[in-house]
């Protein structure tokens with residue numbers, strides 16, 4: 179696809195996008211949010227073209243679903259070849275090779291020197307649900323420990339695990355009752371008002387206190403943790419946090435579930451973000467980029483743990499659809515080849531954002547690993563009052579100038595950078611130029 183991005187012919191959303199937005203408003207509920215009103219005509223690599231002829235650099239990648247870029251040619255070829263053989267069979271009825279090959283691949287690449295098994299499903303929420311079902315069944319214990327600011331999805335169990343009530347849980351009735359929430363290591367806004375490292379990891383001590391006084395670990399099946407929190411605001415905990423959770427789990431016979439839905443598939447320069455802390459979880463939830471742009475999710479578990487579930491207790495009609503499986507096998511191969519790219523591009527990204535932080539007081543924090551990076555905007559560096567309005571202005575300026583980028587964070591003041599792992603340095607830098615100009619313009623408006 180030839181392109182000239184960033185190229186803005188009409189201020190977005192242009193007239194065709196506006197026309198489609200009328201249909202959107204008429205027939206799609208407002209609860210289904212949109213970050214932009216930009217309707218897409220085609221996409222390739224790190225580029226999106228809209229229906230009005232504008233061209234954008236993509237730093238959102240469909241919320242980290244396109245780590246190998248839009249319409250990766252090798253992924254498309256694998257899908258095309260599969261399309262000529264069979265589309266859907268249902269693994270429960272007549273099994274097929276791509277499913278078992280992908281299960282084998284995921285079991286092999288996931289951390290842990292033990293036997294693993296894999297169930298394939300359709301979405302992040304679904305794999306999280308499976309992880310919890312498996313943990314409860316194996317341990318025969320009910321409670322799941324989850325974290326402040328966590329995001330695990332929108333189904334009932336997943337939203338129960340999710341932190342923010344607005345908009346995810348508001349008004350939806352009873353939640354799963356066996357959930358216990360505890361502070362995450364959000365060091366920029368420590369729940370205990372402390373500073374790392376003099377805090378001595380109070381957040382871990384707090385869990386130990388809880389288990390000694392308020393909640394018996396004999397009732398706790400698992401802890402579920404995002405190795406880097408995604409929707410919560412691209413929050414990177416110190417390595418000791420994940421290591422400490424593993425230790426507490428081991429001491430108390432509790433399983434550790436890593437939700438790698440957003441952080442996995444090479445996004446941080448390792449296939450699984452938890453590998454940066456050398457922690458081995460018992461169960462891993464994967465989705466988003468796994469299918470290279472096709473819906474697919476996987477629950478990778480210790481074999482002894484997942485085999486506690488009786489026949490028929492896991493699965494689903496479309497889980498591990500053949501097209502998704504071949505796409506995933508190819509995507510994993512491509513991501514493995516891109517892992518070395520990530521720290522290189524990540525240091526350009528981080529370096530430029532840190533330079534901007536020196537220039538603009540409004541950038542309170544820059545954090546991330548590899549190509550999963552967030553900036554937190556504040557009204558004042560001392561009080562750290564979240565700058566939500568500024569964040570919204572910056573996003574809108576970026577969109578108007580040819581950069582697709584989105585926000586995150588419980589306080590609505592974080593901007594997240596999720597470019598494809600194979601973006602060129604040139605496009606990465608052009609996207610960052612647009613971002614910097616957007617900050618400048620928004621601060622003077």
Ligand SMILES: Cc1ncc(COP(=O)(O)O)c(C=O)c1O
Nearest residue numbers: 301302303329330331408439440
């Ligand atoms: C860490 C994490 N878990 C689970 C989910 C839910 O995934 P899905 O939207 O595919 O259900 C998300 C989605 O953003 C996520 O970031």
